[in-house]
Amino acid sequence: MKKFEEICLIVIDDIKAGRKKVGDKIPSIRAMAEKHKVSKNTVITAYNKLLEQHWIKALPKSGFYVGEDLSNTPMLNATPFYTGIDLLEQQMVNQSHHKPGAGRYPKEYMDKLNLERYLGQASDRFGSESAEVAHFDRGNGDPAGNVLLRGLLVDILSRRAMTVESQNVLLTYGTNHSLDLIIRHFLTSGDPVIVESPGYYPLFSKLELHQVAINTIKRTKLGIDANHLEALIIKSQPKILFLQPFAQNPMGTDLTSQNMAEIQALCTQYNVIIVENDPFLLARDDAASYFFNQTCPVIYVSSFSKTVSASIRCGFVVASKSVIKSLTRLKMITVINTSSIMENILNHLITSGALTNHLQALKHLSAEKSATAITQLNKIDGLTLYPHNPSGNFLWFRIPMDDKKAVEAAKNNNIFIAPGSLFFPSDPTYFALRVNKFYIDKTTVKFIKTAIFNHH
Template sequence: MDSNAILLVDQIYQILKHQIKSQLYKENEKIPSIRKLCDQYNISKNTVISALERLIDEGLIYSKPASGFFVMEQKITPRFKQANIEMQNIDELWLMRRQLETFNGVINVGDGFPDTAWFELLPLNKLLQKSIQENRTKLLRYGSKYGYENLREILCLRLSRLNIKTAADNILLTNGVNDAIDLIIRYFVESNTTVLVDSPIYYPLLKKLQLTHCKILEIPRLADGPDCDVLEYYLKNKSPKLFFTQSISHNPTGTHICAEKINIINTLCKENNCLIIENDIFSEYTEIKNRLSSHSNFSHHLYIGGFSKIISPSIRVGFIVGEHHLIDKLSDFKAILHVNSSEYAEQFICTILQSKFYEQHLTFFKENLKLSSKLALDNIKKLGGQVFYESTDSLYCWASFEHLDFSHEMMNRAIENKLIFAPGYIFSLQGQQYNQWTRLNIGVAASPNFYENFNHFLNNEH
């Protein structure tokens, strides 16, 4: 389906959706037939069918064989909780709780997830039914300790696009990326272990490492990747065992490691026997092909990926790629902790990746991300913000504002103005260095509501 056809489908979908929401058609009332819609809007049958499938997928209509399409009974939407937010101990756990809650009218500026509108071309309900029908007999067993084999085979093909050469037996499926990270930390890290991390760092990773009481050393993240001088010093003088980093779309700065630094980091870590843990959760966001694990034999790499940021945060499937002997040990370790990962979810992801809708979804998603990035950067600059790195293929922007220090008092005033920030200090052990910085979600920062609320808040602060 070309871009014009997709646009036409969206227009018909929006028209019918508006008519249903405005109760032009009542509950259980029949909507116009496919033929009538074709004549009314002078469009093809396939365009109408695609629009109707989206309405079915969204639960707005249902079909009766040989009768047509009818308006679904509209469920009463539960009221969201009002903004009564606990303000004690504003730390990593505080922000994690905010990610899992919805408050009426409050804008979560540092939200961890993409805009739901970017997923409109992915008919998850339809694909779920397809997955269940195709795999019905396979859902009554645990499956391989490595995870669903068909998905691992597909991952091999997709990873080859990044010059990551691997086989299915070198891939271990997990219950999401965070589970993959947790598995690696439990396997490798003890209280006397030294590990390296980016600074600022993905804050759930920081929290997981702190629970082990290990020695955490931070490598400053620059616009082109980690500071290699600091990295070299720590590698040669502190004997770290692991280095956790992200090659592209770094959380929270949105930066990418340049090709030159990829070579330097790989050489330094290999020479100093440090295993690179590469988290590539945002891999599908960009056309950049260089990764730390590209062309690797995995003697000093473990590569982590997943689907929560591109398909759904509710379908928890991640994966680890590494040398087979280590993957085999990690699979046994996974069995001790979880028995197995969810083959039900893995088969669902496999169905999605093989469907015609997935590539359409990627194109639509990336176009929205690029457009939102430009709008977000314009909003931030109009608000007087300073951006650490300008990107059009990252979910986050790392920004500071001259008169905001993200103190407890300021955060409280922000919430009174319907704004929840992700304060910079929770993204580092040495939090005070980022007191004036915050992570902004690109989709949120692109919205007019963000600009209006933030501008009003800044004027009050001044």
């Protein structure tokens, strides 16, 4: 049994034995870690699982308390844990032969970049004294990130109708690092925010860790209802609206220009910051952001990790110069700086033309995989796919059974799938699956058809 599971069972045992009742306070993360000689991260993982199972609840600026009366519920270790953290871990280590639950492109498609060759060139530059490579940092480097790479990003964004300067760009270790910096800077315990439901599950975990008040707006195949959004803004008075307008994770859908105009007008009127997450920027050919050059305050987040390589931990934030300055200082406090070696590899990829060639091949392959996966899945009676942006990886559809039971059935068939319920920040309103189109094969299609939709 893992350490976090032991912590879960300690709390549950106290509840089931009557030592802790509904409303009673449970030890803080620090106190629990010290008492049982485990790390705070272990306790955080345990408490997140207990929160998702409703054994406990978090009250802003107060702590953790016993939640619903679940004293007659079987112990949690009787059924598998399956939370957002589990899904993230499974995407990294899962050894199933079939992996439609994966988040990234298959490794064989990314290996063609031959990153090892560029790593060697980047290493060679450490020993070079030529003026040609004088931009390569030998120390901690510019705290905002590699100067050349930020300049190259300015050019990339300008070709996508987004006019910025290098002082508007901060390099990070990826989208999740960017989101963490934004949350730390703008939000404190109890602050209200709005997130999409279903939406990006790692974001929910970060907000919960900071005990932020999460309000949800439904994301449907048609987008976001502007009337519902306005009512929610008036009621909750959020500081931030977190959005993924294009190729959304998990649904794979886009917001229409009209819908984005409605959202932009509301956020301008009520002074709500839009944090726009765009992981598939480099896989798209259209404008980078509808919102950025508008009148509402916007922070734009993207990454190289999704479309170049998961091992290239490099993302970026684009915002006003004052916001970038504040986030840069926070970056220095938390991680000192990002990796000059990784950033220099990206310089090589961009300036040599290798990245352009890679992305063109990836776009062509992505379109092919979209067509193939959609054709295969549309043959299953009762399965209706949501609209799909072919630049993204994900397809989304509702299913007629508990999606966590579907996960266990898939596991028994050596298939790794992602249950839709993990993408809802609160109780799901329906059961669904998110599948990665690059991993749709005959075995996966047969499983979905027979085990989930019961067609034999």
